[in-house]
Amino acid sequence: MRAAVFHGRHDVRIQEWPDPPAPGPGEIQLSVVRAGICGTDVEEFASGPHLIPLTRPHFASGHQGPLVLGHEMVGEVVATGDGVGSFAPGDLVVPGSGVSCGDCRWCVRGRTNVCERYYTLGLHVDGGLAERVNVPARISRPAGGLDPDVAIMAQPLAVALRAVRxxxxxxxxxxxxxxxxxxxxxxxxxxxxxxxxxxxxxxxxxxxxxxxxxxxxxxxxxxxxxxxxxxxxxxxxxxxxxxxxxxxxxxxxxxxxxxxxxxxxxxxxxxxxxxxxxxxxxxxxxxxxxxxSKVHICDQDLPEALAMLAAHPEIATTALDEVIGLDDLVPEGLERAARGDARGKILVRL
Missing domain, CATH: 3.40.50.720 (NAD(P)-binding Rossmann-like Domain)
Structure with missing residues (x-):
């Protein structure tokens, strides 16, 4: 598959990358429809790596080396792993960005965003700036009939909602x-x-x-x-x-x-x-x-974001700058955002 792969500072390549394996227990595989460029992606590109584990394994995900960027995405389910009953092939899905363990003292208290084994899609393990990606079903929510260009704003809006909570x-x-x-x-x-x-x-x-x-x-x-x-x-x-x-x-x-x-x-x-x-x-x-305020709590903030977008889709329209193709990610996405020229969210069409 084609993907945007981070190799180092100012070194993001649009290249062939191995397809994700069949989804494991509790996972779904998405055919990505839209991915968003976040300020964190831009910072990693312009001055990183800060968070991406290029030279040593990440303590929670175990990933080391180049990886596929992208923690904001909307995709269509193409396969499900064992134990997934909430999604079926064809469903349009919005994943959250962070993966928590569910067992530590902070997860038990509902503070999954400060989980002691927390890791982030597209920063600590392959993410959604690719044709396909595997994500945990438990951090994913149905798009609820929203257009992909609206639904893609749910994850960053969830971050904003936590910030103003x-x-x-x-x-x-x-x-x-x-x-x-x-x-x-x-x-x-x-x-x-x-x-x-x-x-x-x-x-x-x-x-x-x-x-x-x-x-x-x-x-x-x-x-x-x-x-x-x-x-x-x-x-x-x-x-x-x-x-x-x-x-x-x-x-x-x-x-x-x-x-x-x-x-x-x-x-x-x-x-x-x-x-x-x-x-x-x-x-x-x-x-x-x-x-x-750090990222979002999936069970709380992501459903609220989707509901707000359903009631006020103009929030997404206002936040949108441009939709570009994957081949244009570096010059029209990362570099443009690093210069401060973007007036809003730049989306990538896959």
Missing amino acids: GITAEPGSTVVVIGLGSIGGLAVAACAARGVRTIGVDVSAARLETGRRSGAGLLVDASREDAVAAIRAATGGHGADVVLEASGAPSALATAMKSVCRGGLIRLVGLHRDPSPLELTRLVLEEITLDT
């Missing part, structure tokens, strides 16, 4: 989203669908436009103006009640710290690889909460 539309409250890439833009859309006022911050005109179409009440171009001053001015000088940091940019945490109000919440969604100093004294004296 617990945020309510209290009178006068404001949520700031820093970084309007695929997750940040969908977080704005999720807030807008719930009536939460949002301010979107980015340095890219294309992504700011996505934030506008996603429902942000105010947009701040941090490349042209002082983001902190703009946020403070828009909130009567108090600062934002919640700041979601979805960019991972080195300066973004400082912006979040200076933009949040007393007693507010900073939630980190983007991955910060550079050391980031925190104003710990202010966190204590103003009782500011700092927490994080």
Whole structure:
């Protein structure tokens, strides 16, 4: 089969790759219809490997060496393994991205996204930027009649829904989203669908436009103006009640710290690889909460994402930038996204 295979930094090849084996117990094999390009894929391509186990086996998946990218996908079931009664050939399916063990103390408590043996499709084992892929049935959900270009947004929307979980539309409250890439833009859309006022911050005109179409009440171009001053001015000088940091940019945490109000919440969604100093004294004296959000909990967030897309398919339309072919993945997908030229989600047609 043809697949997009990661061999190293700036080295993703569209090549022939072994077909996946017959699905094992609890697995389904998908003929992939659509795959999405995530910011994590772009980061691995541009500056990695960070997460992909090229030189040593991954502790949970056991994979080592080049692998097929892609943890966002929609596919048609072509085969099922033993014990799979929930899917049949021909079903259109959306898998989650992470595989958990189901037995550790965190899985037992329902926190499958912090499982001690957690691994991710397309990062720690072959993923969905290929003609076929095997995935666990238990992390997969039926597309429910959604068009593939809508259903493909379910996994990133599930990540965004987890990021905004617990945020309510209290009178006068404001949520700031820093970084309007695929997750940040969908977080704005999720807030807008719930009536939460949002301010979107980015340095890219294309992504700011996505934030506008996603429902942000105010947009701040941090490349042209002082983001902190703009946020403070828009909130009567108090600062934002919640700041979601979805960019991972080195300066973004400082912006979040200076933009949040007393007693507010900073939630980190983007991955910060550079050391980031925190104003710990202010966190204590103003009782500011700092927490994080990782990926999604499949049983909770993926069904909610599919239901939201069924009710509001325009979320997917707004988030979509372009659908490209697999041969165009590197120049029109990964490289374009790495330059910051994408205004939304780039999908791959397989």
